[in-house]
Every structure is written in structure tokens, then in C-alpha cells.
Amino acid sequence: MKRFLSLAIIASLTIAYTVPVSAIEESAKKDYAVVKTEKVNPTVNKYEYINLDWWQGFNDELLNEYIIKAMENNKDLKSATLTVSEFYQNIASQRSVQLPQVYAGFMPGLSDTGNGSADAYAFPIFASYEIDIFGKNSNKTDSVRKLWESSILDEKAAYISIASAVGSTYINIVKLDAMVDLQEEIVKLRKEIYEMMDISNKEGLVSTSDLTKANQAYIQGVTDLTDLKKNRTKLLHQLAVLTGDSPNNIENYARADYKTLAYSGIIPETVASEIIMQRPDYLKAEKMLEKAGIDVKVARKECLPSINLGGLLLFNASNIGSLFTTSNALWGLGGGLLHPIFAGGRIKANLKSKKIAYEKSLRNYEKVNLTSMQEVNDTLVSVNMDKEKLTRQKEIQTLEQKDYEMSKLKYEQGVIAKLDLNQKQENLLNVNKMVYASEFDCMIDYISYYKAVAAKA
Numbered sequence: 148m149k150r151f152l153s154l155a156i157i158a159s160l161t162i163a164y165t166v167p168v169s170a171i172e173e174s175a176k177k178d179y180a181v182v183k184t185e186k187v188n189p190t191v192n193k194y195e196y197i198n199l200d201w202w203q204g205f206n207d208e209l210l211n212e213y214i215i216k217a218m219e220n221n222k223d224l225k226s227a228t229l230t231v232s233e234f235y236q237n238i239a240s241q242r243s244v245q246l247p248q249v250y251a252g253f254m255p256g257l258s259d260t261g262n263g264s265a266d267a268y269a270f271p272i273f274a275s276y277e278i279d280i281f282g283k284n285s286n287k288t289d290s291v292r293k294l295w296e297s298s299i300l301d302e303k304a305a306y307i308s309i310a311s312a313v314g315s316t317y318i319n320i321v322k323l324d325a326m327v328d329l330q331e332e333i334v335k336l337r338k339e340i341y342e343m344m345d346i347s348n349k350e351g352l353v354s355t356s357d358l359t360k361a362n363q364a365y366i367q368g369v370t371d372l373t374d375l376k377k378n379r380t381k382l383l384h385q386l387a388v389l390t391g392d393s394p395n396n397i398e399n400y401a402r403a404d405y406k407t408l409a410y411s412g413i414i415p416e417t418v419a420s421e422i423i424m425q426r427p428d429y430l431k432a433e434k435m436l437e438k439a440g441i442d443v444k445v446a447r448k449e450c451l452p453s454i455n456l457g458g459l460l461l462f463n464a465s466n467i468g469s470l471f472t473t474s475n476a477l478w479g480l481g482g483g484l485l486h487p488i489f490a491g492g493r494i495k496a497n498l499k500s501k502k503i504a505y506e507k508s509l510r511n512y513e514k515v516n517l518t519s520m521q522e523v524n525d526t527l528v529s530v531n532m533d534k535e536k537l538t539r540q541k542e543i544q545t546l547e548q549k550d551y552e553m554s555k556l557k558y559e560q561g562v563i564a565k566l567d568l569n570q571k572q573e574n575l576l577n578v579n580k581m582v583y584a585s586e587f588d589c590m591i592d593y594i595s596y597y598k599a600v601a602a603k604a
Contacts, residue, residue: 193218193228196306198602202314204412205590207403210317213390217313218306220391227298227305234295241291245284247276255467268467274458283448286441293438297431303601304427309389311598315591316386317402322587323379325405329580330372336573337365343566405583410590414530418600423519426601432508432515439505446498452486519599526596533592537585540578547578 197218202211218224254269279285341361347353383397423429457480464475487494554571557563597604 193302193306196303196602197310198597198604201412201597201602201604202310204410204593205314205408206411207408209401209403210314213317213386214310214313216390216392217309221309221389222391224302224305224309227302231295231298231302234291234298237291238288238295241284241288244277245279245288247274249274266465266467268462268464268470270462270470272460276456278454278456280454281448281451283445283451283453286445286448290438290441290445293434293441297434297438300427300431300434304431307427307598307602310602311594313386313389314594314597316382316389318408318587318590318594320379320382320386321402321405321408322584323375323382324402325583325587326580327372327375327379328405329576329583330368330375333573333576334365334368334372336569336576337361337368340566340569340573341365343569347566405587408590409586410593412593412604414527414593414596414604416527416531418523418527422600422603423516423523425603426519426599428515429519432512436505436508436512439501439508442501443498443505446494446501449494449497450487452484454482454484456480456482522599523596526592526599529592530589530596533585533589537582537589540582540585544578544582547575551575 197214199211199214202214250273252271254271256267256269277284341358341364344353344358344361348355348358380397383400384394386400387394387397459477459479461477462470462472462475463477464470464472469475551571551574554563554568558565558568
């Protein structure tokens with residue numbers, strides 16, 4: 148019996164850890180109390196990620212509604228939130244290793260003592276606990292926590308990215324509304340020009356070559372109009388998917404009048420470095436660098452011995468009715484120290500691997516820092532240059548408008564023909580298309596800036 152007891156205690160010390168459900172739940176509750184005090188708050192309002200107030204600068208409630216709809220229904224955002232929950236449970240799972248493990252079982256059997264066979268019943272209870280004297284298991288939990296914190300930053304980045312995608316897609320749709328309306332007027336004018344030239348050609352006033360060119364211009368205008376409508380429909384499909392809706396419902400997607408949509412916010416000429424340091428990708432790179440440092444510590448501590456405590460309570464009887472009695476109970480406590488002597492180079496190789504991983508994380512951190520500054524600077528350059536470009540184009544638009552007004556006056560006085568006036572009007576419409584396109588491009592630049600500074604605009 149003593150031999151059996153010794154073997155059972157040894158088994159309790161060397162058995163693989165399998166955490167009961169009750170232990171996981173209790174660990175999760177305790178761990179939540181710890182991680183809740185971290186800098187990253189798991190109860191944060193997701194709408195704070197996207198700085199909804201910034202979007203009020205467009206003075207368009209429809210745009211705000213689409214962004215809110217995406218926050219509630221976008222599938223990528225739901226997946227990002229589930230990933231955060233998944234990593235949080237990984238913390239609870241890893242933390243359970245720091246707690247005592249208790250197992251129980253029931254083993255009925257048949258034994259032969261030499262005097263005939265007899266029933267046998269056993270009810271063993273094993274307990275084991277690794278004393279984390281060097282903090283190795285605690286470090287492992289810290290490492291997993293860094294992954295959880297990184298997943299929260301990924302979630303924040305996803306929210307900002309989706310909000311930016313919804314805003315850009317919506318504005319491009321409104322831009323195409325403007326392009327379609329203006330192109331329809333151009334097509335109408337070119338058709339009218341072609342019909343007038345057809346009449347003049349029949350009267351011998353216009354060459355067939357000029358008539359053919361007018362016809363080509365009209366057909367090209369119709370083709371361009373078709374392309375614009377096709378692109379608008381595709382963007383509507385994209386907006387539907389971004390908001391978690393079916394592309395079949397795009398006919399119900401309202402948007403603002405392109406003549407009234409404008410951004411009233413202010414984009415600064417420079418950005419403080421503190422803003423860049425609040426970007427999710429920058430913070431994630433920082434977290435992953437911290438994790439890599441912890442992993443190096445864990446790899447070093449793998450060279451140290453592990454200390455385990457174990458216990459056994461065994462009820463063993465030939466009659467199940469008398470199983471749980473003190474006369475049929477055995478118990479024992481024991482401890483053990485295991486130190487790695489030879490592992491085929493695994494421990495040393497693992498330490499070198501973690502050091503290399505740390506160096507890679509450091510280089511990635513430095514790269515993200517540079518990339519962040521580049522993206523912010525690029526967006527500021529685009530904002531300033533496109534605003535300057537728009538100013539010049541508006542000057543051209545003003546001159547073209549004056550030229551058209553003078554041509555209208557000349558036409559009313561009979562100085563020029565209707566054909567000449569139509570051509571002047573088409574020139575003005577093309578300039579208007581150019582100006583509208585630049586105005587909406589500036590709005591897209593503002594959204595790119597918003598994304599580059601992680602919604603801290």
C-alpha cells in the first residue's frame with residue numbers, strides 16, 4: 148500500500164495541467180479586477196474611438212447616420228471585438244496555471260487477491276501546485292496580457308478605419324452625383340450641338356468632318372456618363388457592405404445635395420508629436436516590444452528549476468458503501484524540484500529566438516514611428532496643396548463664368564450663333580466639374596488626416 152501511495156504522489160507531481168471550468172471562471176473574475184485597472188479600459192465606449200464630434204464638421208446628418216450604422220453592424224468590427232474577448236479569455240487561461248490544480252476521479256474495478264476475485268472501488272483526489280518563486284508563470288501571464296492590450300488597439304484602429312472608409316465612400320458618392328448631373332448637361336449640349344451641325348451640314352455650312360467630330364464628342368459624352376453611373380453604383384454597393392447591409396438596398400441610400408456639402412472644421416498646419424504617439428499602430432508596436440522583452444525573461448527563467456507541491460487523498464474499498472470512511476482513506480503530501488540538465492539545446496535556442504524576436508519588435512517599433520510621421524506629413528501636404536489647387540481652379544471658374552455671361556450677351560445681341568454659345572457653356576460645365584472634383588478631393592484629404600492622427604483631429 149505504501150508503494151501505491153508513493154506512486155500516486157509522484158503522479159500528482161508530474162501530471163499534465165488540465166484546468167477545471169470552475170478554476171477558469173474564478174481566475175477570470177480575479178484577473179478582470181487586475182486588468183480593469185490597466186491603461187486600456189475594457190469597458191470603453193466604442194464611439195470614443197472614432198471621435199464622432201469631428202464628423203459633425205461636415206454638417207450632414209446622413210453621413211453621421213451611415214457611420215453610426217457601420218459602428219453597429221459592420222462585420223469586421225464585430226470580428227475585432229470578438230478577437231478582444233478571445234485574447235481576454237487567454238489571459239484567464241494562462242493565469243490559471245498560477246493557481247493550484249485539483250482533480251478527482253472514480254475508478255471501479257475487479258481484483259484477484261489469490262482467494263478469489265472481488266470488487267474494488269477507488270476515489271482519488273489529486274492536488275498539485277507549482278511554486279512560482281522566480282515569477283516565470285507570472286511573466287507568461289503578463290506576456291499574454293500584452294497580446295490582449297494589442298488586440299484592443301487593433302479594435303480601435305479597425306473602428307477608425309471603418310469610419311474613414313464610410314466617410315470617404317459617402318463623399319465620393321456625392322462627388323459622383325455632381326459629376327453625373329454635370330455630365331448629363333454636357334451630353335444634352337453635345338447632342339444639341341450635333342443636331343445643329345447636322346442641319347448646317349445638310350445646308351452645306353458645316354463640313355462632314357466637323358459633323359463626325361461632333362457626333363464622336365456626343366457618343367464619348369454618353370460613354371463617360373455611363374462610366375460615372377457605373378462607378379457610383381459600385382460605391383453604393385461598397386457603402387452598403389461597410390454598414391452591414393445588403394447591396395440590394397442601395398436604392399434607399401439617401402445622401403446630401405452636392406451643392407451644400409462642405410467641411411467647416413479646421414485642419415492645423417502642424418501636428419504635435421504627442422498626437423502621433425497616440426495612434427493605435429504606434430501603441431501596438433510599443434506593446435509588442437514590451438511583450439518581446441517579457442518573453443526574453445521567460446526564456447531565461449526556463450533555465451531555472453521548477454518547484455512543485457503535490458497531495459493525494461485516496462478512498463479505496465471493496466464495498467462501495469464503505470468507500471468514504473476514514474479506515475479506507477489514504478493521504479499523502481510531497482514536493483519536488485526539477486532542474487533542466489540536458490534538453491538537446493532547446494532552452495538555449497529558445498532564448499536566442501526570443502532575443503531575435505525582441506530585435507525584430509524593436510525595428511518594427513522604429514519603423515512604425517517613422518511611418519506614422521510620414522503619413523501625417525503626407526496628409527498635411529495633400530490638404531495644403533489641394534486647397535491651393537482648388538483656389539486656383541476657382542479663379543479659373545470665375546473667369547470662365549464671366550466669359551460665358553459675355554457670350555450670352557453677345558448671343559442675345561445676335562453677334563454669335565447658338566452653336567458658339569453652347570460650346571462656351573460646355574467649357575463652363577467642364578470647369579465646374581473640375582472645381583467640384585477638387586472640392587470633394589479636399590474633403591477626402593481631411594478624412595485621410597483624421598485617420599492619420601487616429602481621430603484626434
